[in-house]
Amino acid sequence: MEQSSSRYEQTIRHQFDRICKMALKGEKVDYIRHMGYRQKNEVMLSELPEKELNQLSIMDEYKVENHYFQVLGYDIEVKDALIAEALQSLTEKKRNVILLSYFMEMSDADIAREMNLVRSTIHEHRKRSLEMLKQIMEGSTDEKKM
The missing domain is CATH 1.20.5 (Single alpha-helices involved in coiled-coils or other helix-helix interfaces)
Structure with a gap:
């Protein structure tokens, strides 16, 4: 068993x-x-x-953090604080040329028509403004590194 x-x-x-x-x-x-x-x-x-x-991702954007410029009836929004600060240091004409050219994507001829200036004057304003912005922004980034 x-x-x-x-x-x-x-x-x-x-x-x-x-x-x-x-x-x-x-x-x-x-x-x-x-x-x-x-x-x-x-x-x-x-x-x-x-x-x-x-x-796949979404970035929250808050309007409070952006800077606004009024140029010839246009409201132009600048999201980068460093650029906005550099633009503030330019004269009004030079700032308007840069804002209309790069943020509103207007040609020199269109800007000249809007501002009642000669196209070559707009070109010179833009050229000098970019040089000034470069110096201003390079100076501020150097200060941040220190």
Whole structure:
């Protein structure tokens, strides 16, 4: 009797062992299938091109942080504080030329018409203004480094 009981226990152990092996084999197949799906359909964020990555995020913008300039009836918004500060240091004519040229994307001829000036004068104002802005901004970035 003891022998049949130990034989029965051994059979039960073998059956349990077989069921565990079948379950693990099924899990392995499911895992391999799932990993194939992920490899085919998922992309790591670090592998995304920058253009697509930028589409996934939103940056809050608060109007309080921006600077506004009134130029010939246009309200021009400048988001960068350093640029706005540099623009403030220019004369009104030079600032208006820069704002209309770069922020409103107007040509020299259009600006000249709006400001009742000659196109070559606008060109000179823009050229000198850019040189002045460069000096001002380089000076302020040097101060920040110290």
